[in-house]
Amino acid sequence: MLPGLIRELEALLGQDGVLSRPEELVLYEYDGSVEQARPNVVVFPRSTEDVSRIVKLANRYGVPIVGRGAGTGLSGGALARSGGLMLVFARMNRILDVDYQNLRAVVQPGVVNLDLTRAVEHAGLYYAPDPSSQKSCTIGGNVSENAGGPHTLAYGVTTNHVLGLELVLPDGEIFRIGGKTADPLGYDLTGLLVGSEGTMALVTEITVRLSRKPEDVKTLLAVFTAVDDATETVVDITARAITPAACEMMDGWTLGVIEDYVHAGYPRDCGAVLLFELEGLAEAVAAQIEGVTAVCRAHHAREVRVARDAAEAELLWKGRKNAFGAMGRLAPSSYTLDGVIPRSRLPQTLRRVGEIGRTNGFDIANIFHAGDGNLHPIILYDPRNADQTRRAVAAAEEILRYCVELGGALTGEHGVGMEKNELMPLMFSEADLDLMRRIRDAFNPRGNLNPGKIFPIGKGCGEIRVKPHRPGAALPL
Amino acid sequence: MTVSATSLVVRLDGLIGSEHVLTGVAEGENYAVDGLAPSVIARPISAEQAAEVVRFAAAEKLSVVPVGARTKLGMGMPPHRFDIALDLTRLDQVAHYDPGDLTLSVDAGMPLARLAQTLAEHKQFLPLAVPWFDHATVGGTIAAGVDSPLRQFYGTARDFVLGAEFVNGSGALVKSGGRVVKNVTGYDLHKLLIGSLGTLAAITRVNFRTFPSPPASRGFVASFEKRGDALALRRRIAESPLTPVTLEILSPATARIFTNRSPSSLKRPIAPPGPWFQANEWQVCAGFEGTPEVIARYARDLTRLAEESGASSANILDDATRPLIWARLRESIPLLLDASPGAAIAKLSLLPGNWPAAFEELHEISLRFALPFALIARGTGSVYCAFLPDAVGQDSMSRLAEATTAVFESAARAGGHAAMPWCPTELKSHFNIWGPPRADWPLMQRVKSAFDPAGIFSPGRFAGGI
Numbered sequence: 003m004l005p006g007l008i009r010e011l012e013a014l015l016g017q018d019g020v021l022s023r024p025e026e027l028v029l030y031e032y033d034g035s036v037e038q039a040r041p042n043v044v045v046f047p048r049s050t051e052d053v054s055r056i057v058k059l060a061n062r063y064g065v066p067i068v069g070r071g072a073g074t075g076l077s078g079g080a081l082a083r084s085g086g087l088m089l090v091f092a093r094m095n096r097i098l099d100v101d102y103q104n105l106r107a108v109v110q111p112g113v114v115n116l117d118l119t120r121a122v123e124h125a126g127l128y129y130a131p132d133p134s135s136q137k138s139c140t141i142g143g144n145v146s147e148n149a150g151g152p153h154t155l156a157y158g159v160t161t162n163h164v165l166g167l168e169l170v171l172p173d174g175e176i177f178r179i180g181g182k183t184a185d186p187l188g189y190d191l192t193g194l195l196v197g198s199e200g201t202m203a204l205v206t207e208i209t210v211r212l213s214r215k216p217e218d219v220k221t222l223l224a225v226f227t228a229v230d231d232a233t234e235t236v237v238d239i240t241a242r243a244i245t246p247a248a249c250e251m252m253d254g255w256t257l258g259v260i261e262d263y264v265h266a267g268y269p270r271d272c273g274a275v276l277l278f279e280l281e282g283l284a285e286a287v288a289a290q291i292e293g294v295t296a297v298c299r300a301h302h303a304r305e306v307r308v309a310r311d312a313a314e315a316e317l318l319w320k321g322r323k324n325a326f327g328a329m330g331r332l333a334p335s336s337y338t339l340d341g342v343i344p345r346s347r348l349p350q351t352l353r354r355v356g357e358i359g360r361t362n363g364f365d366i367a368n369i370f371h372a373g374d375g376n377l378h379p380i381i382l383y384d385p386r387n388a389d390q391t392r393r394a395v396a397a398a399e400e401i402l403r404y405c406v407e408l409g410g411a412l413t414g415e416h417g418v419g420m421e422k423n424e425l426m427p428l429m430f431s432e433a434d435l436d437l438m439r440r441i442r443d444a445f446n447p448r449g450n451l452n453p454g455k456i457f458p459i460g461k462g463c464g465e466i467r468v469k470p471h472r473p474g475a476a477l478p479l
Numbered sequence: 480m481t482v483s484a485t486s487l488v489v490r491l492d493g494l495i496g497s498e499h500v501l502t503g504v505a506e507g508e509n510y511a512v513d514g515l516a517p518s519v520i521a522r523p524i525s526a527e528q529a530a531e532v533v534r535f536a537a538a539e540k541l542s543v544v545p546v547g548a549r550t551k552l553g554m555g556m557p558p559h560r561f562d563i564a565l566d567l568t569r570l571d572q573v574a575h576y577d578p579g580d581l582t583l584s585v586d587a588g589m590p591l592a593r594l595a596q597t598l599a600e601h602k603q604f605l606p607l608a609v610p611w612f613d614h615a616t617v618g619g620t621i622a623a624g625v626d627s628p629l630r631q632f633y634g635t636a637r638d639f640v641l642g643a644e645f646v647n648g649s650g651a652l653v654k655s656g657g658r659v660v661k662n663v664t665g666y667d668l669h670k671l672l673i674g675s676l677g678t679l680a681a682i683t684r685v686n687f688r689t690f691p692s693p694p695a696s697r698g699f700v701a702s703f704e705k706r707g708d709a710l711a712l713r714r715r716i717a718e719s720p721l722t723p724v725t726l727e728i729l730s731p732a733t734a735r736i737f738t739n740r741s742p743s744s745l746k747r748p749i750a751p752p753g754p755w756f757q758a759n760e761w762q763v764c765a766g767f768e769g770t771p772e773v774i775a776r777y778a779r780d781l782t783r784l785a786e787e788s789g790a791s792s793a794n795i796l797d798d799a800t801r802p803l804i805w806a807r808l809r810e811s812i813p814l815l816l817d818a819s820p821g822a823a824i825a826k827l828s829l830l831p832g833n834w835p836a837a838f839e840e841l842h843e844i845s846l847r848f849a850l851p852f853a854l855i856a857r858g859t860g861s862v863y864c865a866f867l868p869d870a871v872g873q874d875s876m877s878r879l880a881e882a883t884t885a886v887f888e889s890a891a892r893a894g895g896h897a898a899m900p901w902c903p904t905e906l907k908s909h910f911n912i913w914g915p916p917r918a919d920w921p922l923m924q925r926v927k928s929a930f931d932p933a934g935i936f937s938p939g940r941f942a943g944g945i
Contacts, residue, residue, distance in 0.1 A: 103714075103832035104860075148663045159661065161670075162638050179919050183828040183860055183895040184635070185626070187913065188923045188942040189679075193637055193670030197663050217720035241579050243602065243691025283720055285772040342659045346579030374661045375580070409575070411662035418664060429664055433651040437930070438666045444925035456665070 004042070007063040007087075011045055014055055019046045019093075030070070030088055034135070036337060037078035037420055041068070041088035048093050050168060050176060050206040057204070058174040060087045061450070067172060068452045069204045071112060071143030074135040076338065077419030079147055079199045083454035089204060091142050097121055098207070105212040106165070106182050111142020111205050115149075118210070127212045130157040133415070134323050145205050148197030150415030152248040152322070153279065155373040157213065159415065161196040168207035169195065172451035182209055194441070199417050200452045202445035216281040219247075220291060221315035224276045224298040225269050225305040229253055232274035233349040235301040236372045240345045244293045248279040249373030250322055256329070256367040256380075263328035266321030267314070272304070276372065277322055325369045326380070333382035336367075337394050341405035342414040345375040354404055355379050362397040363390075376414035377405070403428060418456045426458050484518040487541065487562065491521055494535055495528045499569075510564040512544060512940075513557035513904040517564040524569045526586075526644065526652055526683035533681060534650030536563055537933050544937045545681035547588060547619030550611035550744070554623055554900045555676045555940035556907055565681050567618055573597060574684060575658065582641065582658050584686045587618025603689045606633035608805075610812040613746045618682040624674020628766070628808045631858045632724040636673045639688040643669035645680035648931025658686045671926060678941040679930040693768030696724075697778065698796030698804055700764050701785035702757035706730075709761035710835055712788035713858060716765065717831065721780055725766035726858030727808055732867075733853040734758045736818050742810035743817050752803045755794040763790075764804060811855050811863065816901060818853070819867035823879050823902035825886045827862040829895040837862070840889040848882040850875075860895070871903065880909035887914045898942075913942035920944075 011020045021027060021044040031040040042065065047053045060067050066086030073080050082088050095112035102125050109118060115136040119128040132151035133139055139149070145167070150159045157163075166180030180192035195202060226232040232251060239249065252260070254272045261268050268275060276298070280290040295306045309315035329336050343351050352368060359366035359381070370378040379401055383394040402412055406428045413422060426435060439457060443449070491500045499522045507516035523529040536543045541562035546552065548568065570586035573594070577583075578601040585594060591605075592613050598604050606629040609620050621643075626635055633639070642656025655668035672682055703709040709728055716726060729737065738758040741748035756762070763785070767777040778795045785793035796804060807814055816822045829837055834856060841864050845852040850866040866882055868875035883899050883906070890897035899912040920943035927934075927945045939945075 101830070101832070104830040106830070148667075150661060150663075154661070158634070158638060159663075161667070162634065177919055177922055179922065181894075181896075183830055185624075185674075185826075185828045185861055187828070187896045187898060187917065188920065189675060189926055190637060190670045190673060191919065191922055191926070193667055193673075194926070197667055214718075214720075237579060240581060245691070282722070283769075283773060283776060285776045286769055289770045289772065342657075342661050344577050344580035344582060344659055346577050371661070375659055376661045409577075409658050411657045411659050412664045414659075414661040415663055422664075426665065429657065430654070433653050434655065434665070437647055437651070437653045437668065438655070440929035441666055441668065441926065444929045445922075 004063050004065065007059060007065065008043055010059055011043065011056065014059070015045055015047065015052065030073070030090070031081070033073040033075045033078060033080045035076050035078045035419065035421055037081055039081040039083045040085065041082035042085050044088045044090055046090050046093045050170065053089060053170045053204055053206050054174045054176055056087070056089060057170055057172060061173065066450050066453050069142070069146070069200050071140030072114070072138045074139040075143060075147055075419065076340065076416040077413065077421040079417050079419040079455060080143065081420065083420050091140060094206065101182070102127070104182065105214070106209060107212055108207060108209050109141055110207060111140060111145070113141050115139050115141055115144060122212055126215050128215055129210060130163055130213045131160045141208055141210070142205050145196050145208055146198070146200045147417040150371070150376065152250055152371060155249055155371065156245055156247040156281070161193060163211045164192060164196050164208060165211060166209035167192055167195055167205050169203035170206055171203050172446045172448065180209065199419060199455055201442050201455055202451070204451070218282065218284040218287040220280045220287050221309040221318055222278040222280065222291060222294060223307045223309070223318055224278070224303045225272045226274050226301070226303055227272060228302070229273045229352060230349050231301045231303070232276055233352050235276060235298055235303070236348055237346055238297045238301065239294060240373070242293065242297060244290055246278045246290065246294065246373060247281040250277040251368065251370055251372035252277070252322065252325060253368045255365065256325065256369055259331055260321050260325050260328045263331060264321045264324050266317045268321055277318060329367060329380055329382065334384045334386065337381045337383065337398055339377065339379045339398050339401055340413045340416040341377045341402050341410060343375045343377065343405050343408050343410040347408050348372065348375065351377065351404065351408065355401055358397050358400045362393045364394065364397060375410070420455055423456055424458050426456070488519050490535065491519060491532065494531050495521060495523055499523060499528070510546060510549065512552045512561060513907065515557060515561045517544065517561045519562070520564040520566055522566040522569055526570060526646070529565060529567065529570070529681055529683055530646045530650050530652045532563065532565055533646045533648070536935050537648060537650050540933060541935060542938050543681070543935050545622065545677040547616030548590065548611070548614045550615050551619060551623040551625065556912055557904065557939065558937055559939035567681065567683065568616060570683055578603060581689045581691070582660065582686065583689050584658055584684060585617055586684050587616060587682045589617045591615050591617060591620060598689055599692070602692045604692050605687055605689060606639065607636065608809045610810050611744045612809055613744065617685055621673055621685055622675060622677050622682055626857065626861060628725040628727055628857065631726045632722055633690065637670050640669055640673065640685060641688055642686040643672055643682055644684040645672060645682045647680050648933055648935055652683070656686060660688050676940050677937040678927060678945050679936060694770055695774055696766060696768040696801065697774055698764065698766050698801035699781045699793070700756060700762055700796060700804060701790040701793040702760040702762055703790055704760055705789070706761050706838060707835065708789040709763050712763045712785055712790065713831060715784045715788060716781070717858070719780065719784065721777060723765040723767045723777070725764065725808065727764045728856040729762040729764065730854035731759050731761060732851065733855055734760065734762050736814055736853060737804070737807045740814060740817060742807060742814045744810050744813035745806060749803060749806050753800060755792065755800070756804070757792060760791060764808060766805070812901065815853055815863070815865040815867070819869070821868040821871040821875055821879065821903055822865055823883065823899060823906060824863055824865045825883065825897050825899045827864060827886065827890045827895060827897040829860050829862055829890065829893050831858065831860050833893040833895070834862070837889060837893040841886065844882050844885045844889065848878040850878055850882055876903070876906055876909065879906055883910055
């Protein structure tokens with residue numbers, strides 16, 4: 003399309019900065035979600051000025067724009083839903099500044115999440131938000147989606163660690179908002195932009211807060227015969243004011259599969275396990291271990307084990323972080339949900355999820371952030387079977403509706419994107435959505451930046467739209 | 480009252496009932512912002528009524544200032560006009576509280592002190608240890624964006640507000656966020672409301688994450704002859720594995736005010752601190768909490784770090800002594816305002832690493848303009864610098880104005896920024912309390928227009944002429 007645009011882009015970025023052949027573009031039509039949409043041209047800016055010029059060119063040719071980091075997102079946020087021009091930030095991947103004394107770093111959006119921690123860990127520091135995809139996902143993408151991760155239970159999600167941004171608006175204008183110091187002067191625009199799913203501006207620079215590594219870290223595994231006992235344990239730990247750094251749950255059904263795949267040392271014959279990380283001063287960690295162990299025992303844990311050393315802890319976490327990969331052994335494809343519920347409702351919700359699965363003819367795996375009530379039920383299905391696909395989507399929607407009915411949320415960390423935009427009316431009234439649209443329009447008045455995301459566009463009102471997951475593709479999370 | 484003001488009262492009476500509408504000069508003065516009184520005061524009993532008032536105001540192009548307990552109305556620039564005070568104190572219920580989930584949804588007019596009692600029944604609390612705590616409401620606290628010593632560990636409101644309901648400038652009752660601790664559904668519009676001084680919306684309800692009360696809390700105070708040594712202790716603590724819940728540095732002038740005064744913002748006066756508080760020195764105050772073992776570790780390590788930093792004294796404060804300092808730290812803004820008839824308190828947002836140079840500049844500014852000053856610096860970087868002239872007059876006002884400009888420049892040189900949220904009204908004609916214009920103000924104006932297209936909410940009070 004538009005050979006004039008491609009010529010001008012090549013003049014700006016060089017031939018190696020522009021992709022436009024179909025066999026190249028096909029690589030950018032997916033992300034970590036089950037969605038699919040192909041851009042017409044993909045470009046790789048190297049600077050903020052490049053981004054601004056690219057955006058102005060796209061405007062001149064009237065094509066939509068979408069930004070993309072590593073493409074690990076799970077709701078289609080980085081897909082070119084209406085085609086057009088995709089900016090991939092892979093070449094804007096420099097750490098621009100680390101202020102060790104004040105615990106700040108300034109990074110370009112293409113910096114990989116874990117690379118920032120690796121760059122500062124020699125000084126005993128790290129970047130706290132740790133999505134499971136942290137080895138490949140970028141901080142720019144994390145900012146767009148307000149990414150979470152297992153350790154956000156104690157330390158908060160991306161928005162709690164981002165202080166300032168440089169933005170390119172969809173008309174090419176460049177702004178800086180927030181900064182290195184906390185407490186912005188005026189409205190908290192940074193707080194608004196983080197999690198706006200790339201619909202307001204392209205982020206070209208990010209100022210983040212770094213954290214100091216705790217003195218002591220212990221990993222604890224608790225094994226339960228009954229799923230209800232595990233969920234009741236989570237409720238009780240929350241109620242007893244124990245705040246682990248992480249509190250993850252995996253059900254027994256999936257543990258065997260993980261064990262075959264990772265050999266993490268999980269039991270193969272239990273109802274569920276809870277995986278805890280306890281961090282802080284040695285004295286505080288000791289008290290937390292005692293507290294968590296007592297609660298687990300009170301709820302009939304058949305085993306409570308503290309990892310003896312870093313190697314054992316790492317193995318237990320390896321099992322958790324690779325759990326979704328292991329699912330590939332069970333079914334041709336899977337659909338990972340991302341609902342949130344009040345933590346006090348965890349036991350009844352898991353029972354309901356199981357029922358919904360059975361009614362629709364599926365086994366549903368549960369591997370999730372129990373401590374903050376962020377469920378990730380995984381529906382295993384065969385996308386080549388149209389009836390199964392239809393039932394998988396129906397089950398997913400039923401589960402999400404149930405989450406919202408309990409006072410929960412449609413998405414805890416994956417984003418709305420083009421996966422759940424038609425479900426937004428479940429949580430928000432027309433007046434709520436109208437104000438959100440006005441805010442988007444304040445930054446993106448023509449709607450040419452990342453169109454078709456977050457807001458319902460009326461294609462099958464109140465439904466998830468999911469295309470069949472292609473067999474053999476990488477699995478979410 | 481103008482003719483239109485009289486008809487305004489009649490029409491508001493018709494809208495929400497005359498028992499919910501106040502008029503008269505005396506009543507109006509109780510609601511005055513920088514000396515400007517409203518024509519009428521509306522006291523809705525529901526969010527829907529509040530929305531009706533705003534819809535009426537939007538249709539009639541009347542300006543509305545939402546208010547709570549009116550403890551912080553002096554923050555900001557004087558409003559350009561003030562037709563209706565929207566008093567939200569009657570929206571004062573807990574809408575939803577799930578102690579097992581540590582989540583809370585509460586009406587904006589709920590007093591913080593009453594809410595604290597409800598939460599304490601479940602051994603929980605909100606880390607909003609803000610000034611005027613005995614009187615302030617939830618909504619006013621969020622709208623004013625005042626910070627708390629507890630931010631050192633618990634963060635600011637943006638870290639634990641989960642969602643909000645509010646009336647926008649078109650009079651629509653709108654919500655964002657949710658009630659659960661993790662949620663990325665839709666835009667975080669509620670974050671914009673924090674510190675917006677009622678210029679975007681009238682907040683009617685706020686959802687919070689609550690926190691479990693610690694098993695025990697202790698305080699720590701170390702005194703220093705030299706400023707540099709006090710700053711060195713802050714750095715040593717920051718670089719240690721310790722994570723105190725509060726960490727503040729007080730200048731000797733602040734310490735003297737702490738010793739000599741009880742905050743007028745408290746419902747009951749409190750005793751002065753004991754001989755363990757060295758009123759003529761720099762102070763490093765820390766708070767810490769946890770099990771007995773954790774408490775013992777903090778006491779041991781903080782005392783050692785203080786000795787290594789050259790403290791002239793270091794004391795652990797228990798349940799009897801700690802409240803004497805704690806209440807003053809929480810109420811430090813009113814305490815400083817009490818200390819001078821012309822008190823002007825700047826808030827500088829800095830990085831602690833840049834404090835040594837910034838403190839030196841503030842000291843020089845105070846000498847240059849012959850203005851006594853007192854400092855309170857929070858460990859996360861925000862610094863309150865109070866100029867305390869002995870008397871109010873034209874001369875002191877012009878010196879204050881020049882000193883303020885110098886503070887704004889100094890904060891910018893230190894890589895941060897500053898505003899002057901509390902100062903005499905007459906000073907506000909000399910400069911904009913929000914500092915010089917910034918490049919991001921056009922974006923803020925766009926946000927303002929989206930929330931409040933007719934510009935009826937608190938016109939002129941905010942940064943960027945908003």
